[in-house]
Amino acid sequence: MLIQGTLVKGYGGFYYVFANDRVWECSLRGRFRVQKQDFIAGDKVLILPETEEKATIEKVLVRRNLLIRPSIANVDQVILVFAGASPNPDYNLLDRLLIQAENVGMDILIVFTKLDLIDMENDHLINYYREMGYAVIKVSNKTRQGIDELVPFFRDRVSVLAGPSGAGKSSLINSLDSSKELKTGEVSIKIGRGRHTTRHVELIPIAGGLVADTPGFSSLFLTGMKREELQNYFPDFTEHRDCRFKSCLHDKEPRCGVKEALDKGLILPSRHKHYLQFLKEVIESERKY
Ligand SMILES: Nc1nc2c(ncn2[C@@H]2O[C@H](COP(=O)(O)OP(=O)(O)O)[C@@H](O)[C@H]2O)c(=O)[nH]1
Ligand SMILES: [Mg+2]
Ligand SMILES: [Zn+2]
Structure with missing residues (x-):
């Protein structure tokens, strides 16, 4: 009977799969080798148990992300x-x-x-x-x-x-x-x-x-984002975004609700400072694309 599990690592030609509260040492069904299927940690797979702790990977499910x-x-x-x-x-x-x-x-x-x-x-x-x-x-x-x-x-x-x-x-x-x-x-x-x-x-x-x-994410540059999108990832800005201009980027624009909130001490200064710094990076990367 097939059971669903999650690949936790590949090591020494075997794949280790967590299913039913334990880790199984799995080998691959031959056709995966022919297809040159690559497996990575987190892949959802269906395994066929052969002994108490050994199994074969029969199917890999579509990745969600x-x-x-x-x-x-x-x-x-x-x-x-x-x-x-x-x-x-x-x-x-x-x-x-x-x-x-x-x-x-x-x-x-x-x-x-x-x-x-x-x-x-x-x-x-x-x-x-x-x-x-x-x-x-x-x-x-x-x-x-x-x-x-x-x-x-x-x-x-x-x-x-x-x-x-x-x-x-x-x-x-x-x-x-x-x-x-x-x-x-x-x-x-x-x-x-x-x-x-x-x-x-x-x-x-x-x-x-x-x-x-993990040792952490290595790609720390904010690429592929649009300048007006960045503020959506600052939930503390949301309730203050009643700015004069609809396209306000909360930088040098007049009558900016976010900057007013900053002046009133409602927004943490470091948050707005980092926002402006990231905004600059986003605008620079927009130019490159
Ligand atoms: N006082 C104190 N020291 C801690 C605490 N958590 C970790 N450490 C110490 O901080 C150092 C780094 O911890 P580590 O777990 O290796 O950090 P990692 O690099 O993120 O994996 C070690 O010397 C730990 O003993 C904590 O809650 N309190
Ligand atoms: Mg560590
Ligand atoms: Zn604004």
Whole structure:
């Protein structure tokens, strides 16, 4: 009987598939090799069990979406992980990742780690993201505060963890499942151009779902977006967009509702600053296309 599962990794000529709460070592039906079908983590497949833990992949289902660099298919949610302190969150990177995730249309969860070290100023900034309407959870991997609140977000979904090195991503996976024992405090090494890590993309079964602990997105440029589209990914601007001009980009235009809200302290200055910076990038990339 065929069962549906999710490919978690390919390794040594085998494919590992998570189905019915366990991982099966699978080989491919011959015709896939002939077709040169490429499989990536997250692919939904139908497998035919042969023993208790071995099976063959009989069919691969159509991909619902595809994330590149790292390549993962059928992603349900992106979990942005930032340390709430030590180091302080890089709010520019956070705003950038939020736009990218919004642009792809994935569900978003923001997790701030190191709650045990957080100060009032960062706590205030973090709360602003929650008030904007994002799901925000603060945790400590040290004291385990907030961890239980996080568990339901993983169930039956494929999640991608993204965030800078040192944010506590590996520690978070270990907090959720103590059997995982991922290495923490690992610094990725730089070889030539770009960062290299030794790991391949792998989905890890956790809290009833699957998670990719990736080094983060590598393409951080906001290309292929239209200048008037960018503001749609700033939910904190929405209620203030009663500007004089319908085409207002909230930059130098007169009688701009967004800038008025900024002056009144209703919009966080860093948000508008990052918006203008991203707007410049978007306009520059428009010219290239
Ligand atoms: N105090 C404190 N330290 C943490 C917490 N989470 C992670 N760390 C430490 O922060 C460092 C980086 O964590 P790691 O999980 O490797 O981050 P990654 O690079 O995102 O995978 C390690 O030294 C962890 O022990 C936390 O909640 N509180
Ligand atoms: Mg790590
Ligand atoms: Zn405006």
